[in-house]
Amino acid sequence: METLAHAQAVGVLEVAIAFLSHMIESFKHLEELAAERDLADVFLETDEQEHGIPADQILMALRKRREVMRDCVERGKQGGVSMGKLVGNEAKLLSEAFRSGRTFLDPLTVKAELYALAVMGENSRMGVIVAAPTAGAGGVVPGMLLALEEERGVDPEKTVRALVVAGGIGSIIALSANISGAAGGCQNEVGVASSMGAAAVAYMMGGSTRQSIHAAALALKNTLGLVCDPVGGLVEVPCVKRNALFAVHGLTAAQLALAGVESVIPMDEVVEAMVRIGRALPRGLKETAEGGLATTATGCAIGSRLKEEANQRRDERAAERERIAQERKIGVGS
Ligand code: SF4
Numbered sequence: 001m002e003t004l005a006h007a008q009a010v011g012v013l014e015v016a017i018a019f020l021s022h023m024i025e026s027f028k029h030l031e032e033l034a035a036e037r038d039l040a041d042v043f044l045e046t047d048e049q050e051h052g053i054p055a056d057q058i059l060m061a062l063r064k065r066r067e068v069m070r071d072c073v074e075r076g077k078q079g080g081v082s083m084g085k086l087v088g089n090e091a092k093l094l095s096e097a098f099r100s101g102r103t104f105l106d107p108l109t110v111k112a113e114l115y116a117l118a119v120m121g122e123n124s125r126m127g128v129i130v131a132a133p134t135a136g137a138g139g140v141v142p143g144m145l146l147a148l149e150e151e152r153g154v155d156p157e158k159t160v161r162a163l164v165v166a167g168g169i170g171s172i173i174a175l176s177a178n179i180s181g182a183a184g185g186c187q188n189e190v191g192v193a194s195s196m197g198a199a200a201v202a203y204m205m206g207g208s209t210r211q212s213i214h215a216a217a218l219a220l221k222n223t224l225g226l227v228c229d230p231v232g233g234l235v236e237v238p239c240v241k242r243n244a245l246f247a248v249h250g251l252t253a254a255q256l257a258l259a260g261v262e263s264v265i266p267m268d269e270v271v272e273a274m275v276r277i278g279r280a281l282p283r284g285l286k287e288t289a290e291g292g293l294a295t296t297a298t299g300c301a302i303g304s305r306l307k308e309e310a311n312q313r314r315d316e317r318a319a320e321r322e323r324i325a326q327e328r329k330i331g332v333g334s
Pocket of ligand 1: 136137180181182185186187189190227228229230234235236237238239242287
């Protein structure tokens with residue numbers, strides 16, 4: 001099921017580039033290294049030292065990714081049906097409600113939801129997206145960052161540097177955790193995305209390194225136990241809407257951290273807890289589509305329908321191959 005669930009992400013670019021640095025071995029270490037420094041600079045420097053990639057090259061690559069995210073949001077707002085026909089028009093609906101004044105939340109929150117839905121709609125139609133950290137969780141970070149950039153008038157270059165922060169935070173998590181729903185449930189995907197985005201938003205809003213790390217911890221610890229139960233094995237239900245909800249979750253975590261609220265459990269220990277919980281989760285709740293929402297009455301009915309359609313397509317392809325082979329035989333004989 002892992003293959004099925006992630007196969008939808010065609011043309012995926014990754015946000016982390018080469019940040020799998022072993023020079024920053026923990027969040028405690030990061031805080032010591034970067035207490036009084038610009039967090040993006042610290043990640044760029046360690047990356048250059050460890051991987052030999054100059055900072056300007058990384059920033060250029062991330063400018064490109066920001067553009068891809070923006071394009072993806074614009075396309076996603078137009079709507080369209082997903083591969084499994086389960087989702088696709090959520091962004092369009094929210095966009096229309098927003099434009100016609102039918103939303104009641106503040107614009108930053110609505111746009112964070114909207115942009116996350118738009119990206120995930122594109123993902124569900126095999127469009128080009130930026131994995132952050134995975135395709136299935138690819139709406140959370142752009143939802144938060146692009147909405148904030150627009151609504152608070154943030155310099156786009158600051159957004160690019162915030163992507164460095166998001167990638168760096170994700171990479172430290174990845175040193176001890178496998179970032180996939182198959183390994184540890186959705187906490188390892190959407191939870192991690194929310195955590196990366198929260199740290200990046202705290203950074204964009206002028207927060208300290210300590211505040212970014214606490215934003216990451218507040219976001220991640222409140223996703224612990226989140227299971228991966230994609231209906232029919234497709235990254236559609238609950239994934240698309242989950243991205244929107246957890247983009248707002250990440251913004252909330254950043255807001256708390258910027259106000260001085262801290263996580264009692266340090267970020268390194270939150271990650272350890274996530275790994276332990278992921279191991280303890282039953283197989284049926286780790287991207288197998290054999291538990292949770294995937295095995296509700298509706299989930300099962302959709303799963304059966306998808307299987308029937310897949311079998312029908314397979315039979316049609318086999319019949320077509322057979323027809324072509326027969327035609328060739330006749331052609332050779334005549
Ligand atoms: S439920 Fe979460 S982890 Fe599982 S496929 Fe969907 S987004 Fe990925």
